[in-house]
Amino acid sequence: MANSLIGKTIKAIKTPTFLTALSSYPARQFSSVATVEQPQAEGPSSSFTFSSDGDNGKNSDSIYLKAPDSNQRHDTSSSSVTMPMSFMTGSIVGKRFYKQVTAREADDGNGWSVMLDYRTLKTPSKRPLKLPTPALAKAIAAEWEYQQTDGIRPFTMPLMKLACTAMERVPLTRPKIIEHLMKKFNQDLVFCRAPDDNDLTSNVHDHQVEKIDPLLHWLDSEFGFKPVVYSSFFGGKQQDGLVQAMENLLKKTDDCELAAIDALAASAHSLVIAVGIFRGKLQIEEAIKLIRLEEDLQVDKWGLVEGGHDLDIADLRVQISSAAVFLGLSRRI
Known part of the structure; x- marks a missing residue:
């Protein structure tokens, strides 16, 4: 019964008309931060960050891009995308930069990780997001999998937000x-x-x-x-x-x-x-x-x-x- 309830709830949360209605509604205090990083073996890494702050700490509706400088293009420094708080009102932010989402046991055996292609999903402080159960990891992976190709919709990922909070x-x-x-x-x-x-x-x-x-x-x-x-x-x-x-x-x-x-x-x-x-x-x-x-x-x-x-x-x-x-x-x- 628990699995059935969870399945129905997740399905209801992701109903397009349901989310469309919410997209025009003023969001409650709701912040979600996630980063993904490419392993060093694959060359320069890229990261995707949700944040409540704009560039230089100023709030703005703009999306800020920061690329590594010319002296860092061959090391492990990453480019970043920072989203303002206004993205939670229904905006589409960035573009989907991954093809496949998987959940797997963490490399150290302590918890479960979500993988976006070969990138490990990370917390706001850039630690690997290690979830306590495979069920929660799969549910968060499903939230990332359901993102559209034209962009990421953070307001459709409440489980990710709660995991970061926890x-x-x-x-x-x-x-x-x-x-x-x-x-x-x-x-x-x-x-x-x-x-x-x-x-x-x-x-x-x-x-x-x-x-x-x-x-x-x-x-x-x-x-x-x-x-x-x-x-x-x-x-x-x-x-x-x-x-x-x-x-x-x-x-x-x-x-x-x-x-x-x-x-x-x-x-x-x-x-x-x-x-x-x-x-x-x-x-x-x-x-x-x-x-x-x-x-x-x-x-x-x-x-x-x-x-x-x-x-x-x-x-x-x-x-x-x-x-x-x-x-x-x-x-x-």
Whole structure:
């Protein structure tokens, strides 16, 4: 069942009409960095880099090319292509410079690598991208394989972005990531209730009780502390025991797990929903329904705004599905 779910999700993410809709939608904070380098035995190397900075640190919509100087043409120096942050809004960047994509065990036997022809895919710091499982390596290889001949579309490679995050950002900023997640825990989406004494919000409250309370009961049984619900815009205060239990869970995660939880929590506005997916309590569709509960009720009542609600839904599906799939594929069986 897990393989079937992963297959369907990856297929859905790569549906052309689905991506076309997203290409015109303002991207969330989404950065992906990848480099590929040719082995020295093949002569001068070439690299392909995604970056949030333009030339000399200035943001720009231009693509900057840097070639090796004449004194370096016979050594291992590389040319580079640097992409600005604006490429994430749907732009096609560069051109596909490889023909074949493969996944194989790393040369040192530590992890799995993705190969673009004879080039090894690398991290932002130019270390070989070593993935924990062959399944994740094959999925990322599929993202590169599906790129079109006219150019690279980075926004169609969410697994690559998460892998770079797990390998580069998480090890360096783990305490800050956990601190940021816990800082917003008391204002978690699932703890907030619409007032039940108002005709405009009573229907929302009833649906929250029906759909979200089972998740809160699970949270109580899982960690031994009953969550506090509130209807204030300023949030509430959860029991210290529940806060500590959640923080301890985050501290025990590996880098891939924390990267996935962080991505899920950011998209869901809920650490509880992220942990529910992490622990297997929630499936992707269940999580999306909880996240969109209030908005879907408004859509049912007033109608869907094309070019607004539909793109929000598509974007959320990509963010939640890709993080959940990444989480599953990164786990060693």
